[in-house]
C-alpha cells in the first residue's frame with residue numbers, strides 16, 4: 001500500500017489507472033479510522049480496481065472554537081487498518097498542499113445545508129463540499145463511499161454531485177455501531193468511560209422513536225417528546241438539535257412515515273455527537 005502526499009502525483013496515478021481501463025474507488029476520511037470506515041473500504045474493494053482512501057483533517061469544515069487542533073490523528077494505526085481493509089493507496093496531503101496561499105474558491109450547496117448540522121455549524125458544509133469536490137478532481141474516482149451516520153453530509157454530497165454533473169457514483173453505507181449501540185465515530189475517543197455510557201442515550205432515543213412509530217404513532221410532536229424524554233434522563237446530555245425531517249428532502253414534517261428521519265446532535269460533556277435513524281428502516 002502506498003502513501004501519496006502530492007496532488008500532482010495522485011492525479012498522475014489516477015490518469016494512468018484510467019488509461020489502463022481501471023476503475024477507481026475513493027473513501028474520503030479525516031483519519032483516526034474505525035470499523036465504520038473499514039466497512040466503506042470493504043465495500044469499495046468490491047466495486048473498483050484501485051481503492052484509494054484520503055486522510056485529511058480538513059480545516060475549512062471546522063468552525064472557530066471547534067476541535068480542529070485536537071481532532072485525533074494516528075497515521076500509523078490508520079495505515080494498518082486501511083491495508084487490512086484492502087486499500088491500495090492512502091492520499092494524505094498537507095493542509096498547505098490542499099489550500100495554498102491565494103486559495104479562494106468554495107463549493108456551496110445552498111438549501112440542504114441550512115437545517116440540522118448546517119444551522120449548528122455555520123460554514124461546515126461549505127468546507128465539506130469544497131474538500132470533497134477537490135478530492136474528486138484529484139483522485140478522479142468512479143465511485144465514492146460515505147457513511148449514513150453523516151446523513152445530511154451524504155445528502156449534500158449527492159446534491160453537489162448531481163448539480164455539478166460530476167461523473168462519480170455516490171454510495172451510502174449503513175451506520176456501524178458498537179455492540180452496545182453507540183454509532184462509531186472518531187470523536188468517541190474524546191469520551192470518558194462515564195460519558196461513553198451517557199452517549200448511549202442517542203441510540204436509545206432512536207430505538208424508542210422507531211418502536212413508537214412501528215406501534216402506530218405518527219405524530220411528530222409526540223415522537224419528538226418520546227425521544228427528548230430519553231435524552232433528558234441523562235444529566236450529561238444536552239440536545240443541540242433533535243428533529244424529524246423527510247428522509248429524502250430534509251424538509252420539516254408534522255406526520256411521520258416510513259421515510260421520516262430522526263436526526264440528532266447531542267453534547268455529552270464537551271463532545272458533540274450525531275446520530276440518526278429512518279423510522280421505517282433499521283441501520
Ligand code: PAF
Pocket residue numbers: 028029030056058061128131132150153
Ligand atoms: O465525513 C468525513 O470524515 C469528512 O466530512 C469528509 C467527507 C472526509 C470531508 O472532510
